[in-house]
Amino acid sequence: MPLCSRYAAAAFTHAGASRTELRPGTRRRQTLQPGSTVQSPHLNSVAPAAGPTADRVLRVTNLGKHYPGVLAVDRISFAVRRREVVGLLGPNGAGKTTTINMILGVLSPSTGSIRIAGIDLARQRARALAQANFSAVYATLPGNLTVAQNLRFFGLVYNVPRLRARVATLLEEFDLQALQHTKCGVLSSGEQTRVALAKAMLNHPSLLLLDEPTASLDPAAARTIRARIRALAANNSCGILWTSHNMYEVEEVCDRVLFLSRGRILLAGDPRQLPRLHGVATLEELFIRLAREPLSVHAEHAG
Ligand SMILES: Nc1ncnc2c1ncn2[C@@H]1O[C@H](COP(=O)(O)OP(=O)(O)OP(=O)(O)O)[C@@H](O)[C@H]1O
Numbered sequence: 001m002p003l004c005s006r007y008a009a010a011a012f013t014h015a016g017a018s019r020t021e022l023r024p025g026t027r028r029r030q031t032l033q034p035g036s037t038v039q040s041p042h043l044n045s046v047a048p049a050a051g052p053t054a055d056r057v058l059r060v061t062n063l064g065k066h067y068p069g070v071l072a073v074d075r076i077s078f079a080v081r082r083r084e085v086v087g088l089l090g091p092n093g094a095g096k097t098t099t100i101n102m103i104l105g106v107l108s109p110s111t112g113s114i115r116i117a118g119i120d121l122a123r124q125r126a127r128a129l130a131q132a133n134f135s136a137v138y139a140t141l142p143g144n145l146t147v148a149q150n151l152r153f154f155g156l157v158y159n160v161p162r163l164r165a166r167v168a169t170l171l172e173e174f175d176l177q178a179l180q181h182t183k184c185g186v187l188s189s190g191e192q193t194r195v196a197l198a199k200a201m202l203n204h205p206s207l208l209l210l211d212e213p214t215a216s217l218d219p220a221a222a223r224t225i226r227a228r229i230r231a232l233a234a235n236n237s238c239g240i241l242w243t244s245h246n247m248y249e250v251e252e253v254c255d256r257v258l259f260l261s262r263g264r265i266l267l268a269g270d271p272r273q274l275p276r277l278h279g280v281a282t283l284e285e286l287f288i289r290l291a292r293e294p295l296s297v298h299a300e301h302a303g
C-alpha cells in the first residue's frame, strides 16, 4: 500500500438524500428536518472554485463507502485545485478518514470515482498515486530509523530521482539538519510532524492529504506547521485536503471548508464567511450546530 497521497482544496457536492440507497439494516446517516436553525441558500448549490479543469488536482464524484450496517460515506462529490487548502471538517465518525483512505487507495470505494491530477485512480492506480502523498497523525514513521534514513527509505518507495539531493533539500526546508541522525522514535510530536511533512513532499505531490497534522502539537509548533502547510500550497503548486478539529486553525489556513456529517457534505464555503452567513459568531459554534442539529437542506452539487 503506498504511503502517499495528495490533498488540496476543493469544491464539493453531495448527491441528494433521495439518491441514497440503504440496504436493510443499514444505519441512516442523516435526517433531514424542516425548521433547522442552520440553513443556507448555498447548501443546495455550491459553486466550484474558479479556474480551468486542468487545475483540479482532485476530483471526487459520488464517492461512497458502506460497511455492513454502516454507511460511512454517502456519495459525496467535490474537487480540489492547485494552491488551495481545503478543510474537511466534521464530528467524530463523520467519514473524513474513510474519505481520505479511499483517495489514498487504501480503501476501495463502494460507489463513485476518484481522479488525482486528472488520472482515474481505479484505472491507473500507480500513476494516480504517484501524484499524491499524505501525512497522518496515526501513520507514524518507523521509529528505529533515523530522520535521514526514513526520508531515503520512502524516497526509494516513491522512486524519487536524485534522491540524495532531494533528501538534503527537504532536511534544510523543514529545519531537520540537526536531527537527521536522530531516530524518529525519540523525536517530539512537533519534530515528528516536520519529518512526516518532509516525507510527504518527497515526490513533489500535486495533492497532499493531511489527516489532523497538528493534533497533539503545542500552540507554537502548530503555528509553525500551519505556516509551512500554507507555504507548501503556495510554493509547490499542490492542492491540500486537510482535516482538523481546531476551528481556529481551520479559519487561518483553509481557503475553503467542507462540513461532513454522517457521511454527507452538509455545507461548504469560506470558513471566514460561513459563520456570519449562518447567523452565528464563530466557526466553532457553526460546527457544533451542524454536528448536533438535523438540517433542513441537503447539498446537491458543486465542483
Ligand atoms: N472497517 C469498518 N467497519 C465498520 N465501520 C467502519 C469501519 N471503518 C470506519 N467505520 C465507521 O465509519 C464511520 C466513519 O469513520 P471515520 O474514521 O471515517 O470518521 P472520521 O470522520 O475520520 O472521525 P474522527 O474525527 O473520529 O477521526 C464511523 O461510524 C466508523 O465507525
Ligand SMILES: [Mg+2]
Residues within 6 Å of the ligand: 096, 097, 098
Ligand atoms: Mg478520522
